[in-house]
Amino acid sequence: MENSNITTxxxxxxxxxxxxxxxxxxxxxxxxxxxxxxxxxxxxxxLIAGSSISAGYLEDVGxxxxxxEILSFIQLxxxxxxxxxxxxxxxxxxxRTTNQTSTYSxxxxxxxxxxxxxxxxxGPASIILDVKNKTQLLIADFTxxxxxxxxxxxxxxxxxxxxxxxxxxxxxxxxxxxxxxxxFSHG
Amino acid sequence: xxxxxxxxxxxxxxFSQIRFNHxxxxxxxxxxxxxxxxxxxxxxxxxxxxxxxxxxxCSGRGTSDGDLPSCELNGHWSLLTxxxxxxxxxxxxxxxxxxxxxxxxxxxLQNITSVATLIMCLVWVQLLRGQCGKCIDSSINLQSxxxxxxxxxxxxxxx
Numbered sequence: 642m643e644n645s646n647i648t649t650x651x652x653x654x655x656x657x658x659x660x661x662x663x664x665x666x667x668x669x670x671x672x673x674x675x676x677x678x679x680x681x682x683x684x685x686x687x688l689i690a691g692s693s694i695s696a697g698y699l700e701d702v703g704x705x706x707x708x709x710e711i712l713s714f715i716q717l718x719x720x721x722x723x724x725x726x727x728x729x730x731x732x733x734x735x736x737r738t739t740n741q742t743s744t745y746s747x748x749x750x751x752x753x754x755x756x757x758x759x760x761x762x763x764g765p766a767s768i769i770l771d772v773k774n775k776t777q778l779l780i781a782d783f784t785x786x787x788x789x790x791x792x793x794x795x796x797x798x799x800x801x802x803x804x805x806x807x808x809x810x811x812x813x814x815x816x817x818x819x820x821x822x823x824x825f826s827h828g
Numbered sequence: 829x830x831x832x833x834x835x836x837x838x839x840x841x842x843f844s845q846i847r848f849n850h851x852x853x854x855x856x857x858x859x860x861x862x863x864x865x866x867x868x869x870x871x872x873x874x875x876x877x878x879x880x881x882x883x884x885x886c887s888g889r890g891t892s893d894g895d896l897p898s899c900e901l902n903g904h905w906s907l908l909t910x911x912x913x914x915x916x917x918x919x920x921x922x923x924x925x926x927x928x929x930x931x932x933x934x935x936x937l938q939n940i941t942s943v944a945t946l947i948m949c950l951v952w953v954q955l956l957r958g959q960c961g962k963c964i965d966s967s968i969n970l971q972s973x974x975x976x977x978x979x980x981x982x983x984x985x986x987x
Contacts, residue, residue: 645896647886650915650924657917659853660908670908672917681922822829824851824864 651681654693659713665720665737673711678724678735690735690742698729698749703740708733712766715778717793725765727783732765746796754785760798781823788823830875830882838869843880848873853907853917863914865904872901872916891918896925 655675663669669680677691690706697707709728716722720737723745731747746760753761764784771777771790780789780798787803830843837847849868857863862875872885890900903919914925 645925646894647896647899647916647923647925648893649891650922652921654920656903656919657906657922659906660915660917660922662908662910670915670922672906672922822854822862824848824854 650683651686653679653686658711661714661716664716664718671714671716671722673714673724676708676711678708678711678714678722689737690740696728698726700733700742700744702742706735706740706742712783713768715768715770717770723768723778725768725780727764727766730762730765732762732768732780746791746798752784754782754787756789756799758795758797760789760791760796779821788821830880836868838866838871840873840882840884843875843882846873846882852905855907855909855914857909857914863907863909865907865916867903867905870901870904872904872907891921893923 650670653672653674654677656673658673658675660670660672663671663680665671666680666682669682671678671680671689673679674693676696677693678689679686679693680689681687688704690703691708691711692704695707696709698709699705699707701707708724708726710726712725712727714722714724722735722737724733724735726733726749729749730752731749732745733742733749734745735742747762747765751761752763754763755761762780762782762785764782765780766783767781769779771779776793778791778793779801780791781787782789785803786805788801789798790801791798831846831848831851836849838849839845839847848864848866851864851866851873853865855863857874860877862877864873864875866873866884869884870889871887874883874885876882885897886899886901887897888900889902891902892900894900901916901918902921904916905919906917908915908917912926916923916925
């Protein structure tokens with residue numbers, strides 16, 4: 642990395658837990674600013690939903706909605722984003738055409754460890770598309786130490802692997818070769 | 829694969845020896861190189877999956893911009909690569925690393941065993957006009973997958 646440098650692209654209000662290329666506004670970066678989802682072109686940053694300085698749980702439109710630590714998100718389509726709202730124990734979604742939020746999976750006021758279509762989560766931290774089987778998502782639960790899968794069509798959740806001694810499953814990444822890479826620490 | 833889940837710290841080197849301190853974001857720089865945001869060590873760690881060794885970029889806590897590898901990070905959590913730019917999501921900022929990290933791809937190209945793959949790379953490079961891209965020859969071993977751009981393909985042709 643010689644002859645490289647690091648420069649500030651934009652300043653934000655708080656923790657940038659996740660960044661992706663914005664599929665709704667091509668050329669923009671879409672990012673989690675702790676409790677808010679925002680988009681930027683490098684000059685102007687726009688709020689999509691939530692508040693970077695105010696945590697909570699509220700399904701509403703744009704700045705009226707509340708999240709509690711958006712640790713990651715995935716753009717399932719150009720207009721549908723699913724977010725891992727870790728301290729609300731659930732996955733939320735945002736419709737980019739209206740900025741309306743709603744619950745995608747789990748129960749945002751009730752934590753737990755339950756598979757099935759009425760799944761409960763304890764610390765949903767990371768969500769990616771299973772590139773080997775694009776009909777399902779892969780989920781890492783920080784608190785449970787679980788790797789789970791969710792069938793997209795039915796939202797049926799099942800546990801693939803669990804080791805509760807690894808409490809800090811964080812972000813995961815699929816390789817071109819199909820391996821899943823996780824970062825984690827000991828509980 | 830690398831590090832120890834029960835012992836924090838900072839050690840670079842062989843995977844069996846290295847230590848992290850709260851690793852969060854992880855992205856691929858190339859098919860065999862992972863970049864990891866090692867939060868509490870204030871470093872970006874580069875894991876080479878061929879040599880099973882690690883190295884580091886940046887080594888201190890702070891918000892000053894500057895040249896690599898002796899740069900500062902502050903609460904870096906997330907990573908994203910877009911073409912040849914790495915974006916680093918930190919506390920109260922997103923920073924970008926512009927640059928010549930193409931050398932990360934060279935070792936992969938050494939493994940190209942098929943002329944067809946190389947031709948695909950060249951076609952891909954023409955299409956992308958020098959931007960990074962992935963090219964896959966499905967008829968051969970997956971390790972022959974390459975990430976190619978104008979610099980690395982030129983390099984490969986001379987091997």
